[in-house]
Amino acid sequence: MNSFELPRFMRALEYSEAQKFSIVKKALPQIRDHDVLIKVKACGVCGTDLHIHDGEFGAQFPLVPGHETVGIVAAFGNKVHGFTTGDRVVADNSELCGTCHYCRVGNGKELFCENFIAHGVMVDGGFAEYAVYPGHRVFKFNNLSDADATLIEPAACAAHGIDIIAPHMNSRVLLFGAGPTGLMLAQLLRQNGASHLVIAAPGGLKMELAKSLNAADEYVELPRGDAAIAMLEKLEAENPYGYDIVVEATGSARILENAINFVTKGGELVVYGVYNDDAHISLSPNKIFKEEIKVIGSFSQIYKFPAAINYLDGKKINVHGIVNKTYKLEQWEDCLQALRNKSVIKAAIVFD
Numbered sequence: 049m050n051s052f053e054l055p056r057f058m059r060a061l062e063y064s065e066a067q068k069f070s071i072v073k074k075a076l077p078q079i080r081d082h083d084v085l086i087k088v089k090a091c092g093v094c095g096t097d098l099h100i101h102d103g104e105f106g107a108q109f110p111l112v113p114g115h116e117t118v119g120i121v122a123a124f125g126n127k128v129h130g131f132t133t134g135d136r137v138v139a140d141n142s143e144l145c146g147t148c149h150y151c152r153v154g155n156g157k158e159l160f161c162e163n164f165i166a167h168g169v170m171v172d173g174g175f176a177e178y179a180v181y182p183g184h185r186v187f188k189f190n191n192l193s194d195a196d197a198t199l200i201e202p203a204a205c206a207a208h209g210i211d212i213i214a215p216h217m218n219s220r221v222l223l224f225g226a227g228p229t230g231l232m233l234a235q236l237l238r239q240n241g242a243s244h245l246v247i248a249a250p251g252g253l254k255m256e257l258a259k260s261l262n263a264a265d266e267y268v269e270l271p272r273g274d275a276a277i278a279m280l281e282k283l284e285a286e287n288p289y290g291y292d293i294v295v296e297a298t299g300s301a302r303i304l305e306n307a308i309n310f311v312t313k314g315g316e317l318v319v320y321g322v323y324n325d326d327a328h329i330s331l332s333p334n335k336i337f338k339e340e341i342k343v344i345g346s347f348s349q350i351y352k353f354p355a356a357i358n359y360l361d362g363k364k365i366n367v368h369g370i371v372n373k374t375y376k377l378e379q380w381e382d383c384l385q386a387l388r389n390k391s392v393i394k395a396a397i398v399f400d
């Protein structure tokens with residue numbers, strides 16, 4: 049094993065069961081021959097962590113959550129190549145089994161691995177001073193701040209979205225929602241075929257951020273409640289031929305149902321939000337059939353960390369200000385509260 053001097057114990061935020069967490073002192077994770085041990089500098093927090101808090105999304109306890117881990121290489125096993133201790137790195141939290149039906153089929157279907165292991169969900173993740181990952185799921189970066197680098201994981205999901213959407217050059221795009229992943233997807237779309245992109249979202253912090261990032265060509269502020277319908281009808285009337293690509297990134301089934309009315313003939317409707325399990329939509333099959341509309345889902349990612357790093361670390365897309373609040377491990381309760389009342393855009397846990 050190659051390492052700098054390591055302590056024997058570390059501080060970690062551990063859940064013994066759903067909703068029961070404490071800061072614990074525990075032994076450093078074991079390093080296998082092909083593993084990299086990361087001294088964590090920052091770990092992003094997202095809506096998934098709220099579900100994990102409640103024991104949903106396949107969480108397995110006891111658990112150290114945290115699935116957007118950024119830090120420096122503290123140690124690595126004998127079969128790991130290409131790293132030096134002190135390298136700044138980000139970890140992909142997903143591990144594939146390599147042997148199930150989808151892993152064997154390949155062609156990107158590995159995303160649906162039947163024995164998928166998610167660090168920070170099923171095994172310990174980055175809300176700890178140290179975290180361990182297989183070397184092939186650890187990637188170097190240079191320029192981003194530690195807090196901004198926590199956005200590489202969600203940016204990788206957005207990069208996967210670009211592969212799924214496969215935008216043609218000169219596409220007109222309408223994107224519902226201005227959340228962190230939506231803002232990164234918008235910028236990636238503008239660099240990969242979109243000649244005109246409209247963001248439609250409620251006014252407020254996120255919309256202001258969208259403007260400051262120059263994420264779109266046009267911004268449509270949707271009022272809350274029923275007034276939004278009138279605004280959507282106006283938008284539809286002003287754009288009778290619709291958009292080549294319409295992305296629903298708010299997680300609202302109601303908006304998704306409406307979104308298809310904005311898709312041009314031969315265009316794409318992209319289902320990109322996280323919806324309630326019991327949500328259903330009703331669409332006209334004849335509209336999909338006669339207008340040859342593609343309805344497509346984009347969910348996660350498997351091999352897009354290199355792309356995300358090139359775009360973010362290379363300053364091709366701007367993420368400054370998306371992470372707008374950082375917390376210490378001891379402030380987890382405050383952080384949970386901020387997530388629940390949506391007073392932060394994107395938070396990160398940071399370490400000294």
Ligand SMILES: [Zn+2]
Nearest residue numbers: 094095096115
């Ligand atoms: Zn997440």
Ligand SMILES: [Zn+2]
Nearest residue numbers: 145148151161
């Ligand atoms: Zn598999």
